[in-house]
Amino acid sequence: GFAEPAGNNDSKAQDVVRRLKEETSNDKVEFLYCDLASLTSIRQFVQKFKKKKIPLHVLVNNAAVMMVPQRKTRDGFEEHFGLNYLGHFVLTNLLLDSLKAAGRPGRTARVVTVSSATHYVGELRLRDLHGSRCYSPHGAYAQSKLALVLFTYHLQRLLAAQGSPVTANVADPGVVDTDLYRHVFWGTRLIQKMLGWWAFKTPDEGAWTSVYAAVTPDLEGIGGRYLYNEKETKSLMLTYDRDLQRQLWAISCQMTGITDVTQDTLLG
Numbered sequence: 001g002f003a004e005p006a007g008n009n010d011s012k013a014q015d016v017v018r019r020l021k022e023e024t025s026n027d028k029v030e031f032l033y034c035d036l037a038s039l040t041s042i043r044q045f046v047q048k049f050k051k052k053k054i055p056l057h058v059l060v061n062n063a064a065v066m067m068v069p070q071r072k073t074r075d076g077f078e079e080h081f082g083l084n085y086l087g088h089f090v091l092t093n094l095l096l097d098s099l100k101a102a103g104r105p106g107r108t109a110r111v112v113t114v115s116s117a118t119h120y121v122g123e124l125r126l127r128d129l130h131g132s133r134c135y136s137p138h139g140a141y142a143q144s145k146l147a148l149v150l151f152t153y154h155l156q157r158l159l160a161a162q163g164s165p166v167t168a169n170v171a172d173p174g175v176v177d178t179d180l181y182r183h184v185f186w187g188t189r190l191i192q193k194m195l196g197w198w199a200f201k202t203p204d205e206g207a208w209t210s211v212y213a214a215v216t217p218d219l220e221g222i223g224g225r226y227l228y229n230e231k232e233t234k235s236l237m238l239t240y241d242r243d244l245q246r247q248l249w250a251i252s253c254q255m256t257g258i259t260d261v262t263q264d265t266l267l268g
């Protein structure tokens with residue numbers, strides 16, 4: 001198969017490509033630049049990807065920032081909401097036709113979206129999604145991860161209603177020793193350094209639930225699940241609220257210029 005990591009860090013990515021080629025003896029690994037904090041960059045990435053005419057079997061929505069100071073993406077969205085959530089919302093929507101073309105009954109294409117246990121304490125502020133009234137870095141991160149769960153469930157319902165050979169699930173990696181914590185209070189980072197080996201998963205272990213969601217035959221044709229340690233788990237009660245899923249989807253379409261097909265696809 002073909003592996004196509006996308007991200008916004010060229011030199012890091014080239015290193016990953018080299019290692020993937022070495023470790024897997026697969027030469028078909030390529031990096032394409034995509035800055036999820038820019039709608040223009042996402043559109044350019046999708047165009048470049050589609051030109052390559054490679055089938056898209058799996059899309060893993062993994063990138064994120066955490067607890068960054070209040071700042072905006074290129075398009076004026078609050079950074080957590082814009083990058084972590086809207087970036088993946090747009091990327092997924094623009095790649096849906098490729099996923100649908102690659103999926104087959106019995107071998108569905110898969111969208112795996114990485115959320116976090118932080119979503120359990122998240123609140124969705126529909127009237128102030130960009131946190132302009134009262135900003136908290138933790139609240140903004142939690143909201144973005146909550147939005148990704150609502151997004152996945154709505155997407156799964158749309159795909160199922162269309163009879164598309166594509167599924168959408170959420171992966172929760174657990175607590176993993178990565179650079180994500182670089183904006184967190186120094187005391188917490190010190191604990192991460194001291195107890196990391198004991199309390200945190202390694203990045204390899206952290207990736208496992210996403211890989212499981214991407215490839216396991218157990219999930220063939222199954223979507224709309226929240227997975228933690230390779231098992232289905234309940235997400236926050238609120239995430240099952242279809243009206244809320246629908247509202248968030250509609251607002252996200254308005255914000256990003258994606259066509260909302262909900263009305264035509266889902267009745268009632």
Ligand SMILES: NC(=O)c1ccc[n+]([C@@H]2O[C@H](COP(=O)([O-])OP(=O)(O)OC[C@H]3O[C@@H](n4cnc5c(N)ncnc54)[C@H](O)[C@@H]3O)[C@@H](O)[C@H]2O)c1
Pocket residue numbers: 006007008009034035036037061062063064065083114115116117172173174175176177178179180181
């Ligand atoms: N580390 C944890 O404990 C933990 C816990 C729960 C959930 N998660 C989730 O796991 C996922 C991976 O995080 P991680 O812990 O590996 O953190 P990380 O900081 O090591 O990785 C984040 C990745 O996102 C990419 N990225 C950042 N901004 C980008 C942009 N504008 N455009 C494109 N790519 C961009 C970075 O290049 C990096 O590769 C995230 O979705 C995170 O929310 C992590």
